[in-house]
Amino acid sequence: MITQGVVAPAIIMGAIVWSIVELFTPPGKTIEDLLARIIPAFVIGGLIGGFLGYEYNFGTYIIRPAMSGNVDAVFFLISVLIASIAVTWNAAWQHKHGFRGQTGSGHRLHSAESGSSKGARGMIALLIIFITFLLIVPIGAAVGNAFVAGHDSSPVLQGESQASYITGSSGPVPFGSVNGTATFDFPSTTSNNVTTYSHTVYIKTGLTIAELNDFAVSKIVLAANVKGFTAVMGTGNSSKTFTPITSGSSGNSTSLAIHISPNLLTGVQSSPVVFKITANATSMSLAIHTYGNNGQVTVFGPYQVMQFTYLLGGVVLLASAFFSLSMYDMPVNMARGAMRKAAGGGRK
Numbered sequence: 001m002i003t004q005g006v007v008a009p010a011i012i013m014g015a016i017v018w019s020i021v022e023l024f025t026p027p028g029k030t031i032e033d034l035l036a037r038i039i040p041a042f043v044i045g046g047l048i049g050g051f052l053g054y055e056y057n058f059g060t061y062i063i064r065p066a067m068s069g070n071v072d073a074v075f076f077l078i079s080v081l082i083a084s085i086a087v088t089w090n091a092a093w094q095h096k097h098g099f100r101g102q103t104g105s106g107h108r109l110h111s112a113e114s115g116s117s118k119g120a121r122g123m124i125a126l127l128i129i130f131i132t133f134l135l136i137v138p139i140g141a142a143v144g145n146a147f148v149a150g151h152d153s154s155p156v157l158q159g160e161s162q163a164s165y166i167t168g169s170s171g172p173v174p175f176g177s178v179n180g181t182a183t184f185d186f187p188s189t190t191s192n193n194v195t196t197y198s199h200t201v202y203i204k205t206g207l208t209i210a211e212l213n214d215f216a217v218s219k220i221v222l223a224a225n226v227k228g229f230t231a232v233m234g235t236g237n238s239s240k241t242f243t244p245i246t247s248g249s250s251g252n253s254t255s256l257a258i259h260i261s262p263n264l265l266t267g268v269q270s271s272p273v274v275f276k277i278t279a280n281a282t283s284m285s286l287a288i289h290t291y292g293n294n295g296q297v298t299v300f301g302p303y304q305v306m307q308f309t310y311l312l313g314g315v316v317l318l319a320s321a322f323f324s325l326s327m328y329d330m331p332v333n334m335a336r337g338a339m340r341k342a343a344g345g346g347r348k
Contacts, residue, residue, distance in 0.1 A: 005053045005054075005057070005058030005059030005060070005061075005062060005063050006050040006053050006054050006058075006059075007050070007053075008053065008058060008062075008063065008080070009049040009050060009052060009053030009058050009133075009134060010045070010046035010047070010049040010050035010053065011042075011046070011049070011084065012049055012080065012083075012084045012087070012133060013045040013046065013048050013049025013050075013052070013130070014041060014042035014043075014044075014045035014046045014049065015042075015045070015084055015087045015088040015091060016045060016049075016087055016126050016129065016130060017041040017042070017044055017045030017048075018037065018038055018041035018042060018045065018088075018091045019087050019088075019090055019091035019094065019122065019126060019324075020041075020123070020126065021037050021040075021041050021091075022037065022091050022094035022095050023094060023119050023122055023123065024119075025037065027095065027096050027097055028095045028096065033095075034095060037095070052134055053134070056134055056135065056138050057138065057263040058134065060263040060264070060266055061137045061138060061141070061262075061263050061266060061306070062076060062077055062080070062137060063077070064266050064267055065266040065267070068266070068267050068268040068269075069268065070266070070269075070307075070310075072307045072310035072311055072314075073266075073310050075310060075311065075314045076137070076310040076311075076313050076314045076317075078314070079313070079314035079315075079317040079318050079321075080133045080317060082317070082318060082321055083129050083133065083317040083318070083320065083321040086321035086322070086324060086325060087126065087129065087321070087324060089325075090122070090324055090325050090326055090327070093326060093327050094122075094326055097326070118326045121323065121324070121326075122324055122326055124323075125320045125321075125323045125324030126324060128316065128320040128323075129317060129320045129321065129324070132313050132316045132317050132320065133313070133317060136309050136312065136313040136316070137306055137309050137310065137313065138263075139309070140302075140305045140306045140308065140309030141261075141262035141263065141302045141305065141306050142302075143305050144216075144262065144300060144301050144302030144303065144304060144305035144306065145262065145302050147300040147301065147305070148216045148293050148300070148301050148302075151216075151293050151294055152216045152217070152218040152291070152292050152293045153218065153219070153291050153292075154291060154292065154293070154294045155289060155290070155291060156215045156217065156290055156291065156292040156293065156294070157207060157211055157212075157215060157217070157290045157292070158180065158289075158290070159206065160205065160206035160207045160208075160211060160290075161180070161205055161206070161207060161220075161288040161289065161290045162177060162180045162182070162205065162206060162288065163175060163177060163182035163203045163204070163205060163286070163288070164204050164205060164206050165203075165204040165237075166182065166184055166201050166202065166203050166204070167201065167202050167204075168186070168187030168198055168200065168201050168202070169187060169198050169200070170187055170189075173185070173186075173187060173201055180287050180288075181285050181286065181287040182203065182285070182286050182287075183283070183284070183285040183286075184201065184283065184284060185282060185283045186198060186199050186200070186201060186279070186281065186282055186283065186284065187201070188282070197282055199278055199279055199280060199281070200276065200277065200278045201276075201277050202236075202242060202274055202275070202276050202277075203274065203275045203276075203277060203286070203288075204237060204272055204273075204274045205272065205273050205274070205275070205288060206272075207272065207273035207290065208269065208270055208271060208272055208273065209235065209265050209267055209268065209269050209270070209271050209273065210269035210270060212260065212265050212273070212290075212292070213265050213269065213301065213302075213303035213304075214301075214303075215290075215292035215293050215301075216292050216293040216301035216302065216303075217260050217265075217290055217291065217292035217293075218259065218260055218291060218292060219257055219258065219259050219260060219290075219291045220233065220257075220258045220260065220288065220289070220290050220291070221255060221256070221257050221258075221288075221289040221291070222250075222255065222256045222257075222258070222275070222277075222286060222287075222288055222289075223254065223255045223286070223287045223288075223289065224250070224254050224255070224256075224279070224284055224285060224286045224287075225254060225284065225285040225286075226254060226279050226280075226281045226284055227250060227251075227252055227253060227254050228249070228250060228251065228252065228279070228280060229249070229250050229256070229277060229278065229279035229281075229284070230247065230248070230249045230250070230277075230278045230279075231247065231248055231249075231250075231256055231258065231275050231276065231277055231278075232244045232245075232246075232247040232275070232276040233245050233246050233247065233258055233273065233274075233275055234273075234274050234275075234276060235267065235268070235271035235272060235273065235274060236271070236272075236274050237272070237274070242274060242276060243267075243271075244276070245264050245265075245267070246258060246260075246264055262302035262303060262306065265303060266303075266306075275288070
């Protein structure tokens with residue numbers, strides 16, 4: 001749930017739906033009025049927000065990098081929190097005030113800005129908040145992908161892609177390396193003259209998450225001498241600290257291509273890349289080939305553009321949160337009319 005970021009978007013979307021409901025309903029007078037609006041709003045908004053958060057990887061794009069210490073992502077997440085509080089606070093204030101199309105005793109706004117203006121302003125702000133908190137970072141990643149499209153399929157980081165350490169359930173596993181291909185035996189135990197193999201090892205490489213981002217790595221190919229092996233790409237130093245990122249199976253082939261999307265590489269950038277390999281074999285030879293952007297640091301790759309969208313999105317969220325507050329008058333129409341009147345007077 002945290003990884004995919006279902007809960008946070010569900011809460012934010014619930015607050016947005018509640019705010020929209022309060023914009024178009026008469027002022028509430030009883031606790032029943034409040035419950036009749038807030039419960040359906042958060043149920044509907046929660047379902048929509050949770051689904052969209054899962055589909056657009058809110059957790060891996062926003063929560064994981066923020067928890068990993070990415071300062072830009074932390075700023076964006078704080079901006080999301082502030083915008084959420086502002087929307088909720090505003091919805092609560094709106095509950096007791098009249099807005100668009102509401103007339104009658106006690107329903108009129110006593111302010112310099114009309115109810116229609118406040119309603120229109122609120123809807124615009126909510127739309128901007130919705131688009132920004134959910135879509136701006138995935139859009140940034142897509143733009144970064146577009147920048148390197150066609151240039152991210154060359155062999156890169158060949159020296160770093162080799163195995164530097166192999167471990168099993170009982171400790172280090174000896175291996176030999178020739179031209180980047182590591183050969184090793186799977187850990188085994190012998191009891192009553194019966195040898196049992198664990199068939200699983202953890203291969204630490206010289207790669208880091210930061211290097212995969214710097215070179216806009218789009219694919220990692222594992223080439224072995226056995227068929228039907230599975231690989232889990234992750235980070236860590238051993239089975240106890242291993243954190244999975246993505247996985248795949250070679251099926252009836254001796255090679256496995258793991259495709260890398262930007263949301264997979266938002267964790268701690270200094271983390272080493274580790275592969276958990278499982279095969280129904282007693283020994284194995286494995287070569288790791290990394291493909292990315294021509295061996296040069298990518299200035300406008302997905303990760304780099306995402307850093308910009310964290311900052312841009314945070315600023316937009318804070319501005320939209322303030323713009324959405326209905327308790328303050330922002331007589332945009334009055335200012336526009338005054339400007340037109342002044343412009344007309346100047347022409348005379």
